[in-house]
Amino acid sequence: MFPNVDWEIMLEETWQTIYMTLVAGGATFAFGLALGMILYVTNEPLMMKNRSIYTVVSAFVNVFRSIPFIILIILLIPFTKIVVGTILGSTAALPALIIGAAPFYARMVELALREIDRGVIEAAESMGATKWQIIYKVLFPEALPAIVSGITVTLVAIVGYTAMAGVVGGGGLGNLAFLDGFQRSRNDVTFVATVLILVIVFVIQFIGDRLVTRIDKRSA
Template identity: 50%
Template sequence: MWAQLSRVLFNSFLETLYMVGMSSTISFICGIPLGVFLHVTAKGEILERPKVNGVLSAVVNAARSTPFIILMVLLIPVTRMIVGTSIGINAAVVPLAVAAIPFVGRIVEGALKEVDRGVVEAAQSMGATPRQIIGKVLLPEALPAIISGLTLAVINLIGYSAMAGAVGGGGLGDLAIRYGYQRFRMDIMFATVVILIAMVQLCQALGDRMAGKARKS
């Protein structure tokens, strides 16, 4: 029996990796530019657009304040339109990514705010364009903080993926509910928790190492 359960655990682990990996990639691709835009369009910044920034900030805040389980339900029509179904690991990627994008955006925005204003002003005095300031000053200077923040985002997505599994998203959360809770198998519940903790620990260790290397470079 344990041989069969081991295969099920391994498959659920792979499903969780897929959900977290895909949603992380999408959230990074969309969230990092979002965070940069939020920063550079703020009052007093290099591309100041207060009205645009205010509207976008309100949208980001609204998305961040929506509980994930509610967000999943609200996005069911969108999820069906994109992947053709509202259950399964592919369907879970949609709300996971949508939940993570504003979070990543705020992380990047916060990291860029910590960059010394004098460095930006020095680049401006030398005639650097806004694109050059973003690519050669802001992002390199904020890279360690951005990496640490993105690590936190991935860890949050691991937790969200387990929650998505509880409502038909697949992965370790689905396994814990169907095999552990509903069949009163505490050993399976324990195994899924151990795997999730190990994933978080490994992710945190890798993120800390990458951030450390970025600080030294």
């Protein structure tokens, strides 16, 4: 059915896509969570409101969240070459993936924190909790289902970003579908690569949904 598909290469490129997704996803979770927390606490009167810090961080997030990913990759080529030493391959795609996804996730974290009732913060303060205790003992646990749901959505977006990164030599299934499939008119290669990308997305969504359900049950 798929005469042009080299399954060994397809498996290798599938692993490259998973590698980019997991590494970029882990870094995105860390940086995005930190940025989201900063956005929330510096804009919340009950926490550490600081308009100057909020304006700077918000501007950074808005700028990098608004740039189309394919353009962002091109803009970051000099930075990528300095950090990684090359602009080709799956590792070279990581800086653009992280910088493109972290601001997106940061806004989701900020929105999740804003959904928390202020009365919870006031109650924690009345019991003598410090600002940092409120962050990691109150805010984070309360927002955890939305935070996990947000990283699930972000991981799915990162899978899509890896496909776009493949167009400019980023490696992975996107690279295979474009170079070996589209440019050489091998529709079966493009089809199989697309199906595998969909499988990765479905697995991420399934795991994310199960985690959110489990967290909700524990907090109920």
